[in-house]
Amino acid sequence: MRAARWLLIPLLVIPLGWVLFMGLGRDPAEIPSPLIGKPMPAFQLTTLDGDSLSSTDLAGRPAVINFWASWCIPACVDEHPVLMDAAARFAQEVQLVGILYDDTPQDALDFLVRYGDGGWPHIDDASGELALAFGVLGPPETFFVDADGIVRAKHYGPLTDESMARNLALIGVGP
Amino acid sequence: MRRLSRSTWAVLAVLAATALLGVVIALWPSPPSTAEERARAIAAELRCPDCAGLSAADSPTQAAAEIRRQVGEMLAAGLSSDQIQASFVARYGDWILLTPPGPAPWLIPLAATGFGAATLAWWLLRPGASVDAPRAAASPATGEPGLPPPMARRLAVGVAMALAALIGIGFLLPEPFSLAAETVVNQPLAEAQAAETARQAEIERLLALIAAEPTDRALLSDLADAYLAGPAVEDLQRAASVLLLLIGLDPDDPDPYARLISAYIRASDWTDAAAATDGLAEVAPDSPDVPFFRGLIAWRGYGDATTALDAFDAFLEIAPDDPRVPMIRALRQQAAASVDEVP
């Protein structure tokens, strides 16, 4: 019975150590999205060019919905070339859509002038309603939607070539 | 023994008063919450998505403002707070709730403290301990004998239960610290915004009705009024179109003319206003509106003092009791003064 008290030590240390250790690997901002496997939220808004773009226009083709902002530096700057590359290579197969997060059209256009306009439409989500509908935490955040309009993946943070390729494969786009 | 009883009664009376106070307070009806307070309370339970840990009620970010707006909308649409929370959870997951779901987060600290309290109680109330001399011996501080153990036990248990009851009531109530939120918005601005929203709604309603009954003159007249109440030039132009329709339906009714001419004047469409006034003159030549508008157009639109003076005089002759007389007199004075200046 006297020796039993030594059990206290592993009893105390191991659970605490395990919980904290498990926490080390996680990114506190990477929240799994409940939208995965569900249809994309419907929307109808105007692009920066003045045209109307609605979610029904995207039906039939896989789509990549990218939430970004001109002030989200350096993350949005870092992922911009990745998006440009994907837009160039898979122009026929996937529709890229940019959505402004808490930004002004003028600043967004300046950003595109500076870092390159890949030719895909950008929507000004002025009220933030669309960001909430998608469950966006903050830019950059990208949703991958398949041809049937079902969200298949969400990527939080700047995209890399590797994560772009991986997620595009999930919606049936790839080499 | 009798002294002891009186003291006991005194202490028990205090405990009873406390418990009664607690019950009264707990059951006191709280003031009815305004819609804003309820919206804030719901937003205070939702986490702001793009800031660290603050609630949507406290955070200044755009996402938080949008959440507050949506909560307000959903409340107005009649959703319950559970349904509103569920709609946000559907988009963000349980992470968006500031209070974790499920019983575990509440039970575990409660169980741990309860276990500690039970251990403490066991330690202090052990049956064997009652025969220990030190328990009832004199306290070194007061020199008086301590409480007889059974009395002490009853007192301690009584106090502990009263305290636990008071605290438990507070713990079980929805929120111990509820923030009163009186959201005062800039009143004139709020009223103007509300009026504009109402006006737009009214226009939608009338347009729908008119689609069914395109020649209903009452509806068209109301629509014209709704447009005339608007702030923008486009509204005046739409009002004018509707009024022209009305005139087309019944060319002999002078009423739409007056409003039409007013609309043109407000929009500074002097030519159209003059043409409309001529139309009015054909339909109702004796109406005081004719010289009234003619004078206004001549003076305000073209600066033609002579024509204006003639028109003003004609108006003052025909309708000396018209409420617009003071305004015309003032304008007439201005016009007369400018005529005198011209050599």
Add this chain to the structure above:
Amino acid sequence: MLATIGHAAVVIGLAVSLFAAAASILAARSGDIGLARAGRRAVYVACGLSAIACGVMVTALLGHDFSILYVARNNATTTPPFYSFISLWAALEGSILFWTLLLTGWSSLLLYRYRSAHPALMPWAAAGLAVVAAFFFAVMTWPGDPFVSVTPVAAEGNGPNALLQNHPFMGLHPPLLYLGYTGLAIPFALTVAALVTRRLDGEWLTLVRRWTLVPWIFLTAGIVAGAWWSYEVLGWGGYWAWDPVENAALLPWLTATAFIHSAMVAERGRSLRTWTVILVTTTFVLTLLGTFLTRSGVIESVHSFTQSAIGAWFLAGVLGALVVGAVLAVWRLPDLAGTGSPPALVSRESAFLLNNLLFTGLAFAVLFGTLYPLLAEALSGERLSVGAPWFNRVSAPFFAALLFLAGVGPALPWGAASWRTLRDRFVVPALVGVLVAVVGALVGLQGLAPMLTVGLAGFSGTLLLGEVVRAARGRGRSSGQGWMRAAWGVATRNRRRYGGYLAHVGVLVAAVAVAVSASGSVQATAVLIPGQSASLAGYTVTHRQLVREPLAADPRVFETRAQVDVEGPQRGTLQPALRAYPNSVAAIATPTVMTSVGEDFYLTLMAYDPDTGAVTLRLFINPLVAWIWVGGAVVVLGAAFAIWPGRRVTAGAAAEAVTRA
């Protein structure tokens, strides 16, 4: 060049600390005085080295030396000197450097003071402290090197984190907090020493109590200063968000407070020593845990430093300290056992036991809530949040019970309480408490929590007052003095007790202020164009104009402020602002506060439209907030009074003041 000196100081510091640890352990085992002296002196040298390293960093910051990566990231040529200086602790690596300086400073103080005393305990304490110092030096040598160089050298640096250069309190809050955290390593080291040498008696307890109280004062002051800073700077009108980093500071405070109280019982007899050991160890482990939580990025919070490899190191440190403490405690458990007989049910001893239960229960609850997101994700992969609503609800019962105890504890006698004692001392305060709660309800307090708080505060306050009155009356009768002089006489002769009473009064004041301000705050949002007004609860604000210009003190920063006239119970012109810092994408809100005795009028600028000059303002009326800071100050004052040297002391260094309690 500077970086090399700094880095060398750190590496040498690591070596010296390891030497100090080895020498002290050998000295402890062999009794060799020379080795003990060598170990002590090595600690002094380690302190000197960390001072050199800090000096190097401060010089680099003031001189805007951007060849050092830390300076390039946290400083700019336009940063004012004050904010350059305090950038020493504004970011991760620098804060560890500052921490090490304070830790070695405390250690040197302890070892110097007792260089000729406690020969059995001191070498082991020195070893313990040296090991902890070595750990921090090691962190600075490898994963968290503050002196990493960067080439090419940039012409301009990033500037300090925008939130941290908004308010001069940034110069106050971290140092106070760190003095508290680092100081709490000393009681742990002393306890380790006592456990190893089995000297678990009055000598150890007196030392540990004294050397906990002073860091505790700093920790209390640091927490209150942090809350005040948060209130003045962050703009959401609150002062405590149960943010993980705030909890990290609160947790050791709770266990340290529990310890300070239970040490009073332990000093009188052989009881509660196991509690003492557990509480001291837990306090130190919690300080390290707090460091881990804020530096590993494991839990996001407003304070989070960026994630880095340091996290794994600190996890090792936390678990290491926990293992050492647990092993020693379990090993010496037989020596720690008490008399075995429980105290009388209604006595001060049981009140202290209840006190321990409440503080540790609350600490467990707060720790659980802070770590629950991690636990839930480890178990189910599910992401959860535990925010202020949960913490408020769970902690409220504990705080209410502690308020009760704050008066009852001092009023109960040692040993057993008799009926007469209870009747004499408790009935009137109970009635006063009920009366005060009813008055509160009549005055307009809404809700159970504020009324309960106010009632309990009235009850406990009356009890404390009764204690003072009784003692003063007794002394006045015996010495013939007037009651005020008698009260002062009693207080100065029993500094510990009366300092404690004063600290309790401070707690009551702060508790009432928190309860009333939390439940009685009103707020409103108003969108105003220049010239328009809005009103809230007797105050009317009129927006005059929007001014946009660079800050005079730091021209890199562009400030947009609204000039707002305020009429009402307080009058004046406020200028809440939004500041754009070049290294921060979001504008930082600079709220403005008008404080009066009864309430604070608090104004923030949330948004503006440069074209029309329209602003979105948020107005708060927060009652009694100033009394929270007053209450905190009274607590610190009371504790300082408790440890202040009496007439017997000679003029002396801080060490003297600490030890003559």
